[in-house]
Amino acid sequence: MTHARPPAPAAPPTAAAPATDTGPSPWRALSVILIGVYMAVLDTFIVLVAAPAIQDDLRASDADVQLVLAGYQLTYALALITGARLGDRFGRKRCFLAGLAVFTLASLACAAAPGPGALIAARLVQGLGAAVMFPQVFATIQVLLPPERRARAFGVLGAVIATAGVTGQLLGGLIVSADLFGTSWRPIFWVNVPVGLLTLGLAAAFVRESRAPRAPRPDLPGMAVLTLALALIVVPLVEGREAGRPVWTWGSLAAGMAALLGFALVERRVEARGGAPLVRVGLLRERAFAVGMLLVLLAYSGINSFFLVLSVTVQDGLGLDALRAGVFYLPFAIAFFAGSIVAGRTARRGRRLLQAGALVLLLGHAATLAVVAGAGRALTAWALAVPLLVVGLGNGVLVTPLLHAVLGRIRATEIGMASGVLSTGQQIGGSVGVAVVGVIFYGRLGGAAHHDVLAYGHALSGALIFNVALAAAVSALLYLLPGTAAAER
Known part of the structure; x- marks a missing residue:
């Protein structure tokens, strides 16, 4: 993955070169594929809130519930690079449609699952569908838009990812609380079916096909x-x-x-x-690729781990129910969305924009730590609203242009490889962050009872120190990232 801009090859219409004849409204096609992104990310988070209802209804064990939650993430992470390379060879539109179809059918199977085993199996297949669908979005942005318009597209992509992550918990709380027709948790999967079918029709009509020039056989x-x-x-x-x-x-x-x-x-x-x-090993020796991917790993380690400890704290420690916990995240979602849009419109500032986002993120985590440490037993969820807004803004300004910085100048023949590696890096980074912060948080929490505000605040403080350290490491590492061409001018 390199930042050296190659000359645009003279490619046939199905090549991965930037298209200039994509029709009057490439944003219409982009809007359609972003629905797929929203669905894939949403289903990572929406089940978190519904897990207790699933366990009660299906009489599932704790291990079963963990597999329902983790099975999707597992197959999703494992198949991303392969899914991206399949798009290179067989066509990104075709693979997006195939992945979306599998995802939609698996959602139907999830909603109708008679027991925990069937639900786990359907979630595994759902993750595979998402893994084939999701990386095509990165590659399609590269071929759908000319270079000067891609940064804004990545800004919108970052905003959609953030919004899906936060609204997943809100929608999960709303749907489970509504208990539509006495079906409890099942509508969290039913809702994917009509949306998936509609998106399939729109994508078939409005998204143009592309594939890598001289796409190789699968490795x-x-x-x-x-x-x-x-x-x-x-x-x-x-x-x-x-x-x-x-x-x-x-x-x-x-x-x-x-x-x-x-x-x-x-x-x-x-x-x-x-x-x-499948992955050109020589990329690891290229500074832009190595630094960029390390930044992605660190950034997503911070995002996922922060969500974990904050969700546990506000629900188990501070007593918010699922619905109010979802509402609690709205400031974060709004700030992330705003930061992503601003970043997309000011991407010409290059590395300086990333550094500004990392600094805001560092200040947000430090402010959250100060509030938690200073409040003691008087800590409330709403006392965290302002620092949470700052954290959301910092993440929006940092993560969105970071995606563009890593993918923005990939050669046409390697865009599938790069998008798959990037997507996998996001998943691995998130899993590592959750694992590390889980050790810190639960180690400090010990056997504290629910609603023990002081104990949960103590545990959250330890986890936030980890997040502050991550943000500081990102800030320092950004100085090693080569400046973009826009920043140099």
Whole structure:
């Protein structure tokens, strides 16, 4: 993944070169594919609020509920790079439609699941559909819009991702509380069906096909080894805390690291034979790629971990029900949305914009820590509203142009690879952040009873120190990120 801008190749209409004849309204097509993004991200969060109702209705065990929550994330993370490369070869529109169709059918199966086993299986398939659908969006932005308009598109993309994450919890609370027709949690999946069918029709009509020029054959050995490596890493990160971090989780992580080295060797051999590797290992030696991906890992570690500890604190510690907890996140969503739009319109400032976002994020986490530490037993959820707004603004200004900085200058033949690696980095970063902050938060919380405000505030303070450290690390690392061409002028 490199920031060196290559000359635009003379490509056929289905190539990945920036299209200039995409019709009078490329934003119409972009709006359609962003519905798919919203659905994929929404289903990561909406189940969190509905989990207790699912457990009661299906008489599921704690382990079953964890698999319902984690199964989607697991298959989603494992298949992202493969899904992106399939789009390169067989067409991004075609793969977007196929992934969306699988996602919609799996949602139907989730809604009709008679027991926990059926629901877990449907969630695994749903994650696979999302993994095929989601990375096509990054690549489609690159081919749908000319370079000078992509930053704004990534701004809108960042706003949609943030809004989906926050409104997922709000919608989950609303739907479960409404208990439509006595169906409890099931409408959280039913709602995907009409939206998915409508989006399929709109995408078929308005999204143009594209694929990589001279797209190579799928790298099956690379896919197999990478899937194994990611499974060995992601499973203990997703399941480890609930399992009490037994020995097998650490062994799995070590084996996953070894499998990644094996993947690098496999990819080198594929490239040496003149083939097309799933991920070009040489990218890791390129400064822009290495720094950019490390920034993505750190940024998403902070976002996901912050959501986890804040959600647990305001519900279990401060006594908010699911609906009020969803409303509590609205300032964050509004600020993130506003920051994303502002970032998209001022992306010409390049690295300085990223540094400003990281500084605002650092100040927001520090302010949240100060409020929590100073309030003691008097802490309330609404005392966190203002610092939460600052955190949302910082994330919006940082994360949105960061996506553009990493993907903005990828060669046409590597856009699928890059988008898949970026999407996987987001998922791995989020899982690592949740795992680390879970150790800190639950370690400090101990066996405290629900609604013990002082204990939950103490645990949240420890987790926030981790978030402050992450934001500071991002701020420092940004100085190593090569400036964009816009910033240099």
